[in-house]
Amino acid sequence: MPFSLLKYGLNNDYPFEKDADLPPPVPLKSHYDVVIIGGGGHGVATAYYLAKYHGITNVAILEKGYLGGGNTARNTAVIRSNYLTSEGVKFYAESVKLYQELSNEFDFNIMYSRRGQLTLAHTDSAIRAFRQRTEVNKHFGGKTELIGPQEIRELVPTLNMNPGHLPVLAGLWHMDGATARHDAVAWGYAKGATQRGAELHQLTEVTGIKTENGKVVGVKTNRGDVGCGVAVQAVSGHSSLLAEMAGFRLPIVTYPLQAMVTQPVKPFLNPLVSSPAYHCYVQQTGRGEIVIGGGSDPYPLYGTRSDLNLKEGLLAHAIELFPFMANLKLMRQWAGITDMTSDYSPIMGLSPVENYYLDAGWGTWGFKSTPICGKTMAELVASGGKVPDLIKPFAMDRFDTFRQVNEMGATAASH
Amino acid sequence: MKIINCPLNGPRNASEFVYGGEVKQMPDPAACSDREWAEYVFYHYNGTGEVREWWLHAPSGYWFIVERHRVTGEISRTYDPSELDQGEFFASVPGAAEEINS
Ligand SMILES: Cc1cc2nc3c(=O)[nH]c(=O)nc-3n(C[C@H](O)[C@H](O)[C@H](O)COP(=O)(O)OP(=O)(O)OC[C@H]3O[C@@H](n4cnc5c(N)ncnc54)[C@H](O)[C@@H]3O)c2cc1C
Numbered sequence: 001m002p003f004s005l006l007k008y009g010l011n012n013d014y015p016f017e018k019d020a021d022l023p024p025p026v027p028l029k030s031h032y033d034v035v036i037i038g039g040g041g042h043g044v045a046t047a048y049y050l051a052k053y054h055g056i057t058n059v060a061i062l063e064k065g066y067l068g069g070g071n072t073a074r075n076t077a078v079i080r081s082n083y084l085t086s087e088g089v090k091f092y093a094e095s096v097k098l099y100q101e102l103s104n105e106f107d108f109n110i111m112y113s114r115r116g117q118l119t120l121a122h123t124d125s126a127i128r129a130f131r132q133r134t135e136v137n138k139h140f141g142g143k144t145e146l147i148g149p150q151e152i153r154e155l156v157p158t159l160n161m162n163p164g165h166l167p168v169l170a171g172l173w174h175m176d177g178a179t180a181r182h183d184a185v186a187w188g189y190a191k192g193a194t195q196r197g198a199e200l201h202q203l204t205e206v207t208g209i210k211t212e213n214g215k216v217v218g219v220k221t222n223r224g225d226v227g228c229g230v231a232v233q234a235v236s237g238h239s240s241l242l243a244e245m246a247g248f249r250l251p252i253v254t255y256p257l258q259a260m261v262t263q264p265v266k267p268f269l270n271p272l273v274s275s276p277a278y279h280c281y282v283q284q285t286g287r288g289e290i291v292i293g294g295g296s297d298p299y300p301l302y303g304t305r306s307d308l309n310l311k312e313g314l315l316a317h318a319i320e321l322f323p324f325m326a327n328l329k330l331m332r333q334w335a336g337i338t339d340m341t342s343d344y345s346p347i348m349g350l351s352p353v354e355n356y357y358l359d360a361g362w363g364t365w366g367f368k369s370t371p372i373c374g375k376t377m378a379e380l381v382a383s384g385g386k387v388p389d390l391i392k393p394f395a396m397d398r399f400d401t402f403r404q405v406n407e408m409g410a411t412a413a414s415h
Numbered sequence: 416m417k418i419i420n421c422p423l424n425g426p427r428n429a430s431e432f433v434y435g436g437e438v439k440q441m442p443d444p445a446a447c448s449d450r451e452w453a454e455y456v457f458y459h460y461n462g463t464g465e466v467r468e469w470w471l472h473a474p475s476g477y478w479f480i481v482e483r484h485r486v487t488g489e490i491s492r493t494y495d496p497s498e499l500d501q502g503e504f505f506a507s508v509p510g511a512a513e514e515i516n517s
Binding site: 242313400 | 449488
């Protein structure tokens with residue numbers, strides 16, 4: 001036996017990380033420079049970059065449940081940047097870049113896996129839209145190509161090229177498409193933030209926002225009141241409820257989004273495959289399970305139940321694309337509540353309340369943006385409210401001036 | 416499957432219905448400000464209580480009103496739009512109330 005193996009076997013430090021855990025809970029202080037509402041990926045990433053790049057560590061992340069237990073734990077982990085608008089593509093491409101370095105940066109494996117995303121065109125109009133997306137993506141340095149049936153067959157031999165009345169005509173092949181382990185992303189950011197001095201308070205629900213002269217001065221929680229200089233809300237499906245506490249409304253409606261996963265099978269599918277026409281996307285995890293996701297529920301609801309109506313429709317479509325899946329069993333199903341905007345772009349930056357900043361409207365597509373949201377929100381906080389260029393197009397007032405950033409075609413059913 | 420009680424056709428599968436948005440008052444597009452129009456088009460009720468909503472029974476093309484809870488999803492009432500006080504949501508659009516009656 002090699003000597004080094006024996007040495008590691010007898011060494012107490014290896015292979016355990018010394019600071020593997022989050023620090024134990026501490027009492028809430030009466031005041032923080034920055035309070036971050038919501039301990040999902042976006043909230044903890046904001047705390048991380050505040051500490052790392054701006055030296056701001058008197059920060060509390062308040063999470064009503066547990067770390068990353070919201071949509072961060074529920075998404076299907078698609079990471080990509082092949083959007084339609086230049087504002088969107090620039091922003092998401094920055095996020096993909098940050099993701100690629102994240103395991104190294106954390107010294108913790110987020111299981112980033114770049115395997116490409118293939119979006120299927122079943123109609124001529126879809127091909128036209130894909131052409132446009134290909135060009136916009138290439139312009140901003142993304143790796144995206146329009147490919148034909150032969151290349152699709154080679155990439156995904158198990159795909160049914162003639163499902164029902166919608167034959168597969170072409171594909172948008174986005175080589176940067178990837179997945180990552182979503183829990184690990186939240187853990188990595190939370191560890192990095194708390195090691196640098198930020199506090200993560202789980203089981204701490206914000207129940208009110210205190211303002212004076214139009215300025216935020218603190219929050220009420222189930223564990224008492226906390227004063228703050230700045231507050232950031234990053235609560236996904238609950239965005240409208242927090243805004244209401246702060247005294248304003250958001251152009252957001254909350255819809256459930258469901259997903260499910262089958263029993264594991266041998267590896268058969270490397271790329272992420274998405275079909276907007278079938279409102280369905282399919283991918284295989286490293287464990288062999290097949291993740292199936294689709295469009296939002298057809299009406300607004302604050303409910304994380306998973307229902308039969310959606311499952312029947314979604315599975316029928318998934319089986320059209322991959323007929324052999326008809327023999328598989330479902331293992332798990334779940335739903336998250338998502339804060340949808342009408343243009344499928346987020347609402348980030350300033351709010352009507354001074355020093356109260358928004359990271360909202362992330363709907364069904366905000367896992368991929370976790371790093372760049374954290375980074376830009378931290379810049380916004382650290383600069384005292386100077387909105388970074390990258391998120392200027394996502395200002396809340398774009399709805400009052402009819403300057404939406406329309407990503408509908410690039411978002412629906414492909415996340 | 417979930418069943419919705421259509422005032423015209425009786426209880427039907429939820430898949431036959433299409434959600435059509437909250438019942439709200441439309442401002443006069445010719446006279447209102449941009450901010451008022453944005454309010455009408457983009458800012459919807461998104462709280463945790465009961466809401467009045469438009470729903471369509473697609474096979475028969477019939478629009479009606481649903482009172483539905485946004486957390487439990489429970490529908491407490493469905494009824495024909497003629498039961499709405501039409502002034503409530505068409506008040507500021509001249510002629511609109513007559514149009515819907517004809
Ligand atoms: C089924 C599904 C599939 C998805 N697939 C993808 C995908 O493939 N790719 C992609 O990019 N995106 C996807 N998304 C969207 C993505 O998950 C979200 O946009 C993203 O996770 C949002 O991160 P967040 O940190 O803002 O929110 P969350 O992770 O939801 O965190 C918000 C936190 O705020 C807490 N909170 C709420 N109210 C309060 C309060 N009053 N006080 C204190 N804390 C509070 C919640 O408990 C929660 O933990 C999907 C979403 C779902 C539901």
